[in-house]
Amino acid sequence: MRRLLAAWFIGVLAGVWQVAVSPFISLPVQWILPFSILALIASHRSRAYAIAFGGGLILDIFSLQSASFYTFEWLLTIGLLDLAQRWLLTDKSIYSALALCVIGQHIFWFFGWMIGSVSMWLHINIYPWHIDPFPFQTMLWQSALVATGFLLIATGTQRMTSHTEHRPYG
Amino acid sequence: MIISRKSTTIFVGLIVSAVILLALPSTPFGGFMRWIFTPLIQATSRFTQAFRGAQTACTSDTVSRLQDVEARLRTLRVDYITLKTLQEENQSLRAQAKFLQASGYDSVGAHVIGRDIYADRALLLIDRGSNDHLELGQAVVSDAGIFVGKISVLHERLATVELITDPQSRVAASLVGGKQLIGVLEGKGNGAATLTYIPSSEKIERDQLIVTSGTEDKITAHLPLGVINVVEGKSTDPFLRAAIEPLLPVESITNVSVLRPTVLAPSL
Numbered sequence: 336m337r338r339l340l341a342a343w344f345i346g347v348l349a350g351v352w353q354v355a356v357s358p359f360i361s362l363p364v365q366w367i368l369p370f371s372i373l374a375l376i377a378s379h380r381s382r383a384y385a386i387a388f389g390g391g392l393i394l395d396i397f398s399l400q401s402a403s404f405y406t407f408e409w410l411l412t413i414g415l416l417d418l419a420q421r422w423l424l425t426d427k428s429i430y431s432a433l434a435l436c437v438i439g440q441h442i443f444w445f446f447g448w449m450i451g452s453v454s455m456w457l458h459i460n461i462y463p464w465h466i467d468p469f470p471f472q473t474m475l476w477q478s479a480l481v482a483t484g485f486l487l488i489a490t491g492t493q494r495m496t497s498h499t500e501h502r503p504y505g
Numbered sequence: 506m507i508i509s510r511k512s513t514t515i516f517v518g519l520i521v522s523a524v525i526l527l528a529l530p531s532t533p534f535g536g537f538m539r540w541i542f543t544p545l546i547q548a549t550s551r552f553t554q555a556f557r558g559a560q561t562a563c564t565s566d567t568v569s570r571l572q573d574v575e576a577r578l579r580t581l582r583v584d585y586i587t588l589k590t591l592q593e594e595n596q597s598l599r600a601q602a603k604f605l606q607a608s609g610y611d612s613v614g615a616h617v618i619g620r621d622i623y624a625d626r627a628l629l630l631i632d633r634g635s636n637d638h639l640e641l642g643q644a645v646v647s648d649a650g651i652f653v654g655k656i657s658v659l660h661e662r663l664a665t666v667e668l669i670t671d672p673q674s675r676v677a678a679s680l681v682g683g684k685q686l687i688g689v690l691e692g693k694g695n696g697a698a699t700l701t702y703i704p705s706s707e708k709i710e711r712d713q714l715i716v717t718s719g720t721e722d723k724i725t726a727h728l729p730l731g732v733i734n735v736v737e738g739k740s741t742d743p744f745l746r747a748a749i750e751p752l753l754p755v756e757s758i759t760n761v762s763v764l765r766p767t768v769l770a771p772s773l
Contacts, residue, residue: 347542354630355549358620359557381515388519396538397546399621399628399665401658407520414516461673462626 342382345370346389353390354397363473367391368443369480371413372435376427377488380417387413402459408446415442429485436481440474536661543618543662547632550618554759577712577732588681612646612762613637615664622755624694627668629654631761634662644717644724644764651752652676652717652728653761666761669730670698670751678730679718680709686718690730690749698731703745709736715749725764 349366357364367390374383391406398405416439424431444466451464467473619630633639643656645666654674658665667674674692678700679685688703703709713733719726731749738745 351542351545351549354619355546356553358622359550359553384516384519392538393542396535396542397619397630397663399619399630399658410516410520465623465625468623 338378339381339385342374342378342385343389346386346391347393349386350390350393350397354393362476363467363469364476364480365473366480367409368412368436368439368477369484371409372416372432372439372481373484373488375413375417375420375435376432376485377492383413383417384410400460400462402454404450404454408443408450411446412439412443415439429482429489432481432485433478436477437474440477444470539660539662543632546618547616551616554617558759612764613639614760614762615645617759617761618663620755625672627654627671627674627692627694627696627755628657629666629668629758629761631664631666631763632662633763634660634664636661637763638765639664639763640723640765642721642723644728645761646728646764647753647758648760648762649753650728652724652730653753653758655724656763664763668692668755670694670696670755674698676724676730677718677720678715679726680707681714681716681727681729686720687715688747690715696751696755698749698751700733700747700749701744703738703747705738705740705742705745707745709733709745709747711736723764723766 346367349370352364352366367387370390371383371386374380374386387409388406391409394405394409395403416435419438420431420435424434448464448466451460454460455463613633615631615633617629618632621628621630629645631645639656639659641656641659644652645654645656647653652669654666654668654671655676656664657667657673669676669690669692671692672694674690676690677686678690679687687707687709688700690698690700692698700715711733715730715733717724717726717728717730729752731751734748734750736745736747
């Protein structure tokens with residue numbers, strides 16, 4: 336339970352970054368997706384959901400629009416990434432992590448577009464959805480963060496090492 | 506691959522909780538969470554803006570832009586001196602006659618703790634809300650008294666300010682020193698705004714200052730809006746248009762004041 340709360344708080348801090356820091360600097364760095372993917376790969380999936388829930392909660396509470404659904408979008412995104420990680424990218428390698436990062440970002444953009452279009456059609460929001468102003472740089476930063484985090488976890492812990500016993504031939 | 510029922514239940518429960526808790530308007534849970542996390546957002550935002558301000562340095566683009574602005578400001582010197590004189594006299598009269606109470610407006614300061622500036626929107630998030638007796642449509646001005654926008658979304662402790670460059674923004678405008686409405690200032694996104702529905706009989710030219718006309722509810726008159734940049738249209742057209750340059754770059758807005766009617770001010 337404590338680790339779940341800690342993961343939720345990490346998500347909250349990631350959301351705080353996106354609300355109070357990211358708009359004021361010219362660095363397209365976002366933390367919710369990298370933290371969630373690292374939790375999916377290196378920890379338990381419940382913590383990935385907790386990070387997404389915490390980050391989405393902050394984005395929704397401090398949204399500048401009359402209605403937003405970031406929590407819903409992030410949970411759906413992490414849910415699909417969880418399925419992809421369990422069905423397709425089953426090996427817990429840095430390549431899987433990077434693939435999940437790219438897939439996850441596109442899934443999040445797709446849900447943002449879909450929910451944004453529906454909310455505009457229902458006159459809930461007046462502003463259309465738009466992709467990040469620097470999508471390629473955003474993807475690059477996300478991938479760099481995931482790769483860095485993965486390597487730090489791999490070198491700092493034994494979670495990513497193979498436990499296959501090595502026997503010399505003969 | 507079998508998906509555990511527990512994982513599915515947790516996932517669906519979180520989704521449903523998120524929808525119920527956040528999709529409902531004026532949810533008490535949302536207000537409670539804002540009360541909890543607003544101080545953290547405020548502190549983080551102020552630190553970021555202070556750090557960013559210390560890092561800002563003059564680039565070659567900024568220097569050429571400054572030179573252009575300085576050249577245009579020279580032509581406004583006479584107007585500024587006249588306005589300054591009137592302002593000082595006005596301040597003196599206000600202090601003597603308690604003008605704010607007579608005019609019916611007072612101001613409450615607020616910090617900008619978030620923003621959403623893109624090509625299709627220009628919004629600021631401030632740390633004041635309905636608890637501070639703010640209302641939708643109230644005018645928001647900068648430290649120097651320049652009109653920057655109106656309140657468009659209101660929560661108990663937070664509010665969203667729709668800047669004049671936002672495509673949804675519409676502000677009634679007149680010329681400085683003029684008494685009649687001459688047009689509507691429409692935001693165009695990307696930091697631009699246009700004055701539309703200018704009667705062709707009006708004599709307007711570049712570098713003229715435009716101000717709020719005071720014909721809108723909750724927005725007082727004579728708040729500076731911007732400077733006329735380019736006038737478009739022919740004399741035979743029923744209406745003219747003019748590109749307006751805002752007086753304040755969005756990046757420099759860190760503290761604002763909301764003008765509210767004194768009848769809503771908290772009693773002491």
